[in-house]
Amino acid sequence: MTETLQALGRQLGADVDTLSSISRNVANIQTPGYRAERMTADFATQAGLMPALDQRDGSLAQTGRGLDLALRGPGFFVVERQGQALLVRSGSFQIDADGNLVTRHGDRVLGQSGALTLDPALITADAPMRVEADGQLWAGSQPLGQLQIVAVEQPLQLRAMGNGAYRYDGAPAQWQGSVVQGAVEGANVDPADEMLRLMELTRHVDAVRRAMSTYDQMLDAGINRIGEN
Structure with a gap:
C-alpha cells in the first residue's frame, strides 16, 4: 500500500516539474x-x-x-x-x-x-x-x-x-x-508544442487523480472489512 502511494506521489512530483518547465518556456518566448x-x-x-x-x-x-x-x-x-x-x-x-x-x-x-x-x-x-x-x-x-x-x-x-x-x-x-x-x-520555444505538452500533462494529472481516488476507496473498503471482523 505504501509503495502505491509513493509511486503516485512521484508521478505528481514529476507532473509539477513538467508544469514548471512549460511555464518557464512560455514566459521566455520573447527572450x-x-x-x-x-x-x-x-x-x-x-x-x-x-x-x-x-x-x-x-x-x-x-x-x-x-x-x-x-x-x-x-x-x-x-x-x-x-x-x-x-x-x-x-x-x-x-x-x-x-x-x-x-x-x-x-x-x-x-x-x-x-x-x-x-x-x-x-x-x-x-x-x-x-x-x-x-x-x-x-x-x-x-x-x-x-x-x-x-x-x-x-x-x-x-x-x-x-x-x-x-x-x-x-x-x-x-x-x-x-x-x-x-x-x-x-x-x-514552439507555442503549439508547449500547448500540446500542457494538454498531455492535464490528462496525465487527471489519470493520477483518478488512480488516487480509486486507491482511497479500496483502502477505505479494506478498513471497513477489518472493522466488521
Whole structure:
C-alpha cells in the first residue's frame, strides 16, 4: 500500500516539474537566445525526470547592428561573470567604456586568449567591424580577436545561472556551427508544442487523480472489512 502511494506521489512530483518547465518556456518566448527546456528521464532523481535544454536553433531577426551576433548549430558563446566562465546563446553585445566586449548584462565576452578588449579607434566607417562565420573579428583588414565558441557533449550538465547564462561542468565538444552578424536569435520555444505538452500533462494529472481516488476507496473498503471482523 505504501509503495502505491509513493509511486503516485512521484508521478505528481514529476507532473509539477513538467508544469514548471512549460511555464518557464512560455514566459521566455520573447527572450533572445532562450533555450527551451524538455523533461528527460533521470532515474537518479526522486521524480525520475530532469530538465534538458533543447539544442535546436531559434529563428533569426535581422537587425543590421554589427555587434548583434547569432549562432547557427549547437553551441554557446563563452563569457566571464565574477571570475567564472559561463555559456550564453544570446549574442547581443556592446563595447563598454573600457573597450571590453560585454553582454547586455555586463558579462565580459571571452576570446581564445581571454577577455576581448577592442580599440574603438580601429572601428571606423571605412573599417567597420566584421565578424566571420568562424567567429574571427576584424576592423577592415585589422584582426581584433577570435570569439571563443564551444559546444557541449553532455547537455544535461548545463545549469541555468540567470540572465540567459549557463554553467557547464561536463566535457566540451568541438563547435561546428557558424556565426551570423547583424542578427539576433529568438527563443526556440514552439507555442503549439508547449500547448500540446500542457494538454498531455492535464490528462496525465487527471489519470493520477483518478488512480488516487480509486486507491482511497479500496483502502477505505479494506478498513471497513477489518472493522466488521
